[in-house]
Amino acid sequence: MKVGDLSMSALRSRLAQGDLTLRVPPFVARLQSNIERVARDLHLLYADFELGSPDDFADFHLEVLLERGLRRWVKPMARFFADGEAAFSPLPAEQAFHMVEWGLNWAVSTMAHPYLSYHAAALEQGGRALMMPAPPGSGKSTLSAALAHRGWRLLSDEIALYDLERRQMTGMGRPVNLKNTSIPLIQAFAPQAQLTKPVPDTLKGTLALMKAPGESVARIREPARPAWIVTPRYQAGAEPTLSPLPKARMLLLLAEQSFNYDLHGRDGFEATAGLVDPCECFEFIYSSLDAAVLCIQQMADSTP
Amino acid sequence: MKARIPLLLSVLRAPDLTAGLSAAEWDLLIRQARRAMLLAKLAVLLEPRLQSIPAGPRHHLSAARLTARRQTKLMHWEVAQIHRALATTGVTPILLKGAAYLMADLPASQGRLFGDVDILVPKVHIQAVEAALIAHGWGFDPNLDDYDRRYYREWMHEIPPMGHEQRGSTLDVHHTILPPTARIAVNAAALFEGTRPLASQPGVRVLDPCAMFLHSAAHLFHEGELEKGLRDLFDLDALLRDFGRDPVFWRDLLPRARRLGLTRPLFYALRYTGHFLATPVPDDVRAAVQAEARPAAPLRVLMDFCYSRALLPDHDSCNARLTPLARALLYVRSHWLRMPTGLLLRHLLRKTWMRVTQAQRQSLAGATAAAEPEQR
Numbered sequence: 001m002k003v004g005d006l007s008m009s010a011l012r013s014r015l016a017q018g019d020l021t022l023r024v025p026p027f028v029a030r031l032q033s034n035i036e037r038v039a040r041d042l043h044l045l046y047a048d049f050e051l052g053s054p055d056d057f058a059d060f061h062l063e064v065l066l067e068r069g070l071r072r073w074v075k076p077m078a079r080f081f082a083d084g085e086a087a088f089s090p091l092p093a094e095q096a097f098h099m100v101e102w103g104l105n106w107a108v109s110t111m112a113h114p115y116l117s118y119h120a121a122a123l124e125q126g127g128r129a130l131m132m133p134a135p136p137g138s139g140k141s142t143l144s145a146a147l148a149h150r151g152w153r154l155l156s157d158e159i160a161l162y163d164l165e166r167r168q169m170t171g172m173g174r175p176v177n178l179k180n181t182s183i184p185l186i187q188a189f190a191p192q193a194q195l196t197k198p199v200p201d202t203l204k205g206t207l208a209l210m211k212a213p214g215e216s217v218a219r220i221r222e223p224a225r226p227a228w229i230v231t232p233r234y235q236a237g238a239e240p241t242l243s244p245l246p247k248a249r250m251l252l253l254l255a256e257q258s259f260n261y262d263l264h265g266r267d268g269f270e271a272t273a274g275l276v277d278p279c280e281c282f283e284f285i286y287s288s289l290d291a292a293v294l295c296i297q298q299m300a301d302s303t304p
Numbered sequence: 305m306k307a308r309i310p311l312l313l314s315v316l317r318a319p320d321l322t323a324g325l326s327a328a329e330w331d332l333l334i335r336q337a338r339r340a341m342l343l344a345k346l347a348v349l350l351e352p353r354l355q356s357i358p359a360g361p362r363h364h365l366s367a368a369r370l371t372a373r374r375q376t377k378l379m380h381w382e383v384a385q386i387h388r389a390l391a392t393t394g395v396t397p398i399l400l401k402g403a404a405y406l407m408a409d410l411p412a413s414q415g416r417l418f419g420d421v422d423i424l425v426p427k428v429h430i431q432a433v434e435a436a437l438i439a440h441g442w443g444f445d446p447n448l449d450d451y452d453r454r455y456y457r458e459w460m461h462e463i464p465p466m467g468h469e470q471r472g473s474t475l476d477v478h479h480t481i482l483p484p485t486a487r488i489a490v491n492a493a494a495l496f497e498g499t500r501p502l503a504s505q506p507g508v509r510v511l512d513p514c515a516m517f518l519h520s521a522a523h524l525f526h527e528g529e530l531e532k533g534l535r536d537l538f539d540l541d542a543l544l545r546d547f548g549r550d551p552v553f554w555r556d557l558l559p560r561a562r563r564l565g566l567t568r569p570l571f572y573a574l575r576y577t578g579h580f581l582a583t584p585v586p587d588d589v590r591a592a593v594q595a596e597a598r599p600a601a602p603l604r605v606l607m608d609f610c611y612s613r614a615l616l617p618d619h620d621s622c623n624a625r626l627t628p629l630a631r632a633l634l635y636v637r638s639h640w641l642r643m644p645t646g647l648l649l650r651h652l653l654r655k656t657w658m659r660v661t662q663a664q665r666q667s668l669a670g671a672t673a674a675a676e677p678e679q680r
Contacts, residue, residue, distance in 0.1 A: 028360070030331075057327040057360035061335060083335050084620050113367035263374050 004047030012039045018063065021052035024172045025220050026161070027112070029104060030058040033096065034065055035078055041097035041196050045175040045209055048217040060107040064099050082107065094199050098207055101175065108159050108172075109259035115161040115170070116264065116271055119257045122160035122171050122224075123152040125300055129169035129224035131160055131279075132232055133257040139234035142182040143292060145210050149190035150293050154216040155224070164264070164271045168223035173216045175209040183208045189289055226275050227303060229254070230296070232284045240286040240295035250281040310622045312336035312346070316538070317581065319349045322357065330361040332621060338364075340617035341417055341535045344372035348415035368415075375418045379406055380504075382421055382473050387507040389440035393432045396509055397423040398499055400478065401520060404510040405539065407502050412542035416535075420465065420474040424511075426496065427479035430463065434477070442466040442475060451654065460642070481522050481566070482642065490565040495519065513547040514560040521573035522566050528638030530631065533615040534580075540573050541581045554589050558596065567597035576611055610634050 003011070003022070014020040018032030020042075033039070052058075063081040066072050067090055076093035079086060080103050087106075091099055109117055120133035121144040130152070134140045141157045148154035155171025162169055175196075178186055183198055183206065194211040229250055230242070254272050255261050261268045280303060286292035311333050315321050325333065337343040347354075347365040354362060383403060390397055398404075400422040405413040425433050444453075444464050456464045462478040480492035498512040511519055520543065524536040547553040561570040571593050577583035578590075598604065613630040616622040639648050 055326070055328040057331045057334075057358065059360065059364070083339065085339070111364070111367065113370055114363045263370055265374065265377075 001051050002047065003043060003049050003051060006043075006051070008039065008043060011043055012036075015039055015042070019054040021054055021056055021058060022046060023050040023052050024104070024174065026115075026170065027059040027108065027172070028052055028056055029060040029062060029107070030054075031100065032063040032065070033100070035093055035096040037094060038064055038096045038100060041209065042100075044194060044196060045097075045211045047211070048214055049173075059111065060104065062100065062103045062107065064096050064103065066093060091202075095202055095207070097196065097209065098199065098202070101177070101209065104174070105158060108161075112159075112161065113260055113263060115163055116261065116268060116275075117259045118160045118162065118254060119158070119259065120160040120254075121157045122155035122169050123147050124155055124169075124222070124224035125152050127224055128227035128300075128303075129155065130228045130230065130296070130300070131169065131226060132230050133160075133254055134231055134233070135257075138232050139182075139286075140232050141177050141179075142185065142234075142289065143232055143286075143296075145176045145178060145182070145186045145193070146189055146289050146293050147296060148176070148213050148216060149193060151297070153219060154212045155220075159259075162226075162271065162275055163223065164267065166223065167225075167271075167274060169226050170223045171220070173212045173220040175211055178208050178210055180205040185289060186210060226279050228282070228299065229276065229279045230282045230284045230299075232286065232292075234287065235285050236287055238285045238287045240284070240288070240291045242282040242284050242295065242299055245281040245283050247276050247279075247281055250279075251276045310336055310616055310619075312340060312342065312617060312622075313534075313580065316342065316346065316349065319353075322350060322353070327358070327360070330358060334361050334364050336617050336619050336621060337368075339531075339619040341532055342415075342538065342617075343368040344417050345415035345535075345538065347372075368417075372415055372417055376406060376413075378473070379403060379418045379421070382471070383407055383505055383508060385440070385468075385471075386421065386423065386437075386475065387505060389436050389442070390433060391507060393429065393436045395425050395429045395433055396507060397425055397433075398496070398509050398511060399502075400424055400511070401523065401539075404516060405543075407504055407508070408500075408510050409504070410543070411546045412539045414542075416539075420476050422476045422478060424478045424495065427492075430477070430479055434463065434466075437466055437475065437477075441469050441471075443469055455651070481519060481564070482526060488565060488568070488641065490522075491563060494563050513543075513550075513553050514556050515564070517543045517547060517557070517573070518561055518564055518566045518570060522569040525569040525572045526638055526641055528635040530614045530634065531618050534617055537577060537580060537615055541577045541583045544577060544583050544585065548584070554586050557589060558592055561593075561597075567593070568599065571597040571599070572607065572611070576615060579612070580615065606633075610637075 015031060015033045015038065018030065020031045022029045022031060061083040064078055065081065067077040067079050077090040078093045078096040078099055079090045080088045080099050118133055120131050121140045123130045123144060132140045132143065144154060144157040154173060155169065156174060157176040160169060161171060183195065186193055187195065196209045198206045198208040200206045231253065251273055254276065261272065286295065311329060315333060337346045343364065347369045350357065350365060354365065357365065383399065386397060399407055402416055402418045403421045405416065406418065444466060448464055453464060456462065461480045461482055462476050466475045466477065480490065481495065482488060482490045495511065495515055498515065499509040500512055501509055510516065517540065520536065520539055524533065524540065561567045574585055574590060574593055578585065599607065610630040610633050613624055613627040614634050639651060643651065
């Protein structure tokens with residue numbers, strides 16, 4: 001059964017009881033929330049995700065709840081808990097679902113150790129993976145959102161998972177984070193894209209989440225062989241340019257962008273080197289989204 | 305003593321129980337272990353049967369092993385750096401607690417997660433030690449206000465925690481077991497008798513087995529916040545089982561406790577390791593400790609009430625209705641042990657005030673400018 005198959009009232013009730021078990025392959029998350037916005041955004045963004053049973057083993061246990069007391073009626077704030085332990089500052093309740101997403105990111109980046117996890121976007125085409133490691137503000141989420149609607153299967157816009165043993169890239173098909181001007185940009189670029197109602201005035205500006213296109217979720221269990229690693233950088237007015245990057249540089253860059261690289265010690269180094277070695281590595285400067293998507297496709301097509 | 309036995313405790317005492325666990329029980333077990341900081345220890349105990357464990361929990365157990373191994377490496381480095389920093393002062397630091405178990409290669413260090421390093425130095429050398437540490441990159445929390453600073457300097461058994469600016473590690477420098485204003489007469493000087501060198505790290509020492517056990521026991525049974533309580537209890541159990549193989553340890557334990565002024569914590573240590581973990585102790589030792597250090601019945605009943613609840617993991621599945629009360633009582637008690645009543649009241653009032661106003665400030669701050677959670 002999928003999230004989208006549940007009625008809103010059934011979803012609300014499971015969430016309120018903390019029974020909602022979401023399969024986010026390769027993980028399982030147990031969610032609890034008493035916030036209406038969370039139920040609605042979950043219904044939209046995770047409609048295609050499978051539900052598990054409350055008796056299943058869950059990797060992560062996350063709660064996003066309204067702060068108690070009089071504040072609840074005046075200016076409701078949401079609070080994040082990891083298995084009952086409070087973490088992070090409270091946020092206005094309208095950002096509650098972003099809190100769920102950040103919470104899931106935090107859980108994955110701190111507990112997903114069978115994988116090497118990187119702060120990077122990852123997409124797949126023809127069984128091959130494109131990885132885009134980059135710090136925030138590089139535009140990788142916007143680029144991922146665009147590519148996901150132009151012949152690429154979205155693995156992740158935020159956390160790329162690398163299976164050390166099978167040497168394959170995987171992701172979770174979770175919603176893409178868009179902010180400020182990216183929101184209208186993507187809406188124009190892909191009118192069929194489903195977005196949550198933008199939330200203004202957060203610390204990062206206006207935020208919205210874009211649902212991963214249906215096929216991305218349906219095929220989420222299919223991993224991909226890493227083929228390209230591209231570090232994107234938005235530069236106003238620039239022509240899309242791919243400049244080859246030495247692999248040694250890319251290795252260091254990936255290590256820097258990894259959440260658990262140091263935990264794996266030598267194995268982490270060897271695995272990251274094994275990830276980079278067969279890939280074509282580029283630095284990518286772009287401004288126009290259409291031109292960028294075309295350029296990336298040309299890169300993919302020209303690889304045997 | 306009433307104690308609802310959490311799944312975690314049953315499994316740690318009898319790892320074979322895992323053979324029949326359902327998915328929901330594995331879920332609960334991993335959560336309890338994580339909260340109690342015993343996930344790595346659980347992983348060590350389940351190592352022989354790891355491959356037969358379902359993939360879900362198995363991944364988390366493997367991850368905990370990885371983390372413990374990594375922290376062990378970092379810990380060795382940290383101790384070496386501390387030695388280096390203090391080499392010119394002529395002071396030989398004595399490692400305490402987790403760092404000591406690890407560097408002395410004791411079974412208690414197996415599957416243990418390490419955080420802070422605790423060292424003991426004579427009070428007379430405190431300033432020289434502090435200066436040397438600061439010169440090598442350690443510093444105090446700049447947010448520590450004047451009250452807290454004074455609290456440490458005047459009333460505590462340690463100086464404020466020091467953090468290393470580059471490595472981010474924490475170092476607690478102790479100069480005694482209990483603060484000078486304590487109601488219990490503790491002979492700190494006796495701690496420095498009979499310390500042992502380390503094979504793995506010159507220039508750094510550890511307490512002798514009796515003192516090490518007694519110090520860890522005193523630490524646990526004077527502690528006000530017990531989120532590491534069960535973990536610490538397992539440390540005591542491991543120390544007793546290991547040191548207890550030598551009859552000299554048992555012979556010297558009570559006399560040493562007497563000399564240090566720690567017979568009451570010894571009583572509690574034997575009582576609660578026995579209750580929770582069935583730690584074997586020779587009958588004559590147990591009887592002698594009871595005869596000498598057992599508190600009067602009302603106090604004993606109160607302590608049983610508190611510790612039988614507060615030593616369990618601070619997790620919804622383990623907290624009974626009266627557990628918050630038990631924890632609160634032990635919190636107050638830990639401060640009562642450290643300071644005279646007048647001082648205690650002022651201190652608690654201030655702490656409560658700070659907590660209430662901080663919660664208000666946090667709410668306001670959240671409403672206007674929320675921070676994105678750190679991902680590392």
